[in-house]
Amino acid sequence: MPSKNEIVSSGIRLLLRPVLRLCVRNSLKLQEIVEMVKLVLIQVAKEELSRKDQPVSESKLSVITGVHRKDVSRLEKAGGDYKRPDNQIAKVMTQWQCDQRFTTKAGKPRMLDCSGKTSEFADLVASVNGRDVSSYSILFEMERMALVERSGTKLRLKGRDFILGGDLESGFRVLAEDTNDLISAVEENLFEESAEKNLHLRTEFDRIPLEKLESAKKWLLEQGSLFHKRARRYFSTLDLDTSPKSNSKKDRACGRVALGTFGITEELPTCSEEKR
Numbered sequence: 001m002p003s004k005n006e007i008v009s010s011g012i013r014l015l016l017r018p019v020l021r022l023c024v025r026n027s028l029k030l031q032e033i034v035e036m037v038k039l040v041l042i043q044v045a046k047e048e049l050s051r052k053d054q055p056v057s058e059s060k061l062s063v064i065t066g067v068h069r070k071d072v073s074r075l076e077k078a079g080g081d082y083k084r085p086d087n088q089i090a091k092v093m094t095q096w097q098c099d100q101r102f103t104t105k106a107g108k109p110r111m112l113d114c115s116g117k118t119s120e121f122a123d124l125v126a127s128v129n130g131r132d133v134s135s136y137s138i139l140f141e142m143e144r145m146a147l148v149e150r151s152g153t154k155l156r157l158k159g160r161d162f163i164l165g166g167d168l169e170s171g172f173r174v175l176a177e178d179t180n181d182l183i184s185a186v187e188e189n190l191f192e193e194s195a196e197k198n199l200h201l202r203t204e205f206d207r208i209p210l211e212k213l214e215s216a217k218k219w220l221l222e223q224g225s226l227f228h229k230r231a232r233r234y235f236s237t238l239d240l241d242t243s244p245k246s247n248s249k250k251d252r253a254c255g256r257v258a259l260g261t262f263g264i265t266e267e268l269p270t271c272s273e274e275k276r
Contacts, residue, residue: 015183039075041065087174091128092138093147096157097229098236099127107233114139115153127241161225178260199259206268213265220263231259 002010023033045064049056058076062069096102096109102124104110112120114135122135139155142148149156185198208216235257236242 035075038065038067038071039078041067042072042075087170088125088129088133088138089141089145089147092125092142093157093159093161094232094236095128095242096124098232098242099124101127109157111151111154111156113153114150114155119153121155161228178262181258181260208265210267213267217263217265220265224261224263227261228259 020033042061042065045061046056049060049064054060058069058072061067061072065072067075096112102110102112102120112124114121116122117135119135121139125133125135125138139148143150147157147159149158182200186200188194189197189200238257240252240254
């Protein structure tokens with residue numbers, strides 16, 4: 001019977017395969033990968049110590065990670081702490097679809113005036129970031145990505161979802177965040193006793209004719225989008241920023257809810273009748 005550490009080590013090797021496949025496909029060499037692993041190990045160890053309210057020191061980080069103390073000092077000076085990506089565009093889109101100040105009586109995103117610093121669109125952006133980010137820069141990016149459409153001084157939300165494509169840096173940040181949440185959810189399911197398990201489901205069919213793959217891909221995108229729309233509607237009634245019933249936002253303990261879905265289609269070798 002393998003020990004828990006042996007099982008975890010085997011599982012981590014499986015998790016490393018897609019990451020290292022990505023490295024190989026993009027010509028990243030062992031030396032670069034080792035440096036990245038050292039840096040991330042140090043960052044994660046610091047986060048764990050901070051989470052437990054323990055003091056952080058180079059010697060303690062070296063003991064926890066196995067990274068030489070000199071490397072810890074060097075990498076600490078070269079690399080910054082990890083910060084959760086803050087996707088302003090996605091937040092603005094969600095607020096536009098869920099906040100009653102910016103929706104119709106039927107619950108649909110209404111057209112907003114976008115002229116000037118005190119426009120309805122500026123109020124929408126401010127409701128997300130407190131005017132820390134210019135509404136003009138958000139508007140520029142949303143127009144560039146064809147997420148909105150102008151009609152005079154009015155602005156209409158065209159898309160229901162924010163799906164990255166082409167922006168490598170943002171795409172990898174979202175991938176990293178999704179991966180972190182998925183691993184955390186599964187880790188909690190496996191190692192912690194809880195009355196309610198985290199959602200972790202998978203549906204797969206491997207005998208779909210090639211000519212049907214495109215329609216399957218479209219179905220996944222449309223139905224997944226509708227599911228997330230329902231989720232946003234529900235969670236917006238609980239969130240302090242979007243729920244009209246939440247009057248007091250100060251001194252309130254808060255938590256985070258994240259729901260991620262993905263779909264993929266790929267070609268396989270010719271289906272064999274023997275598999276039936």
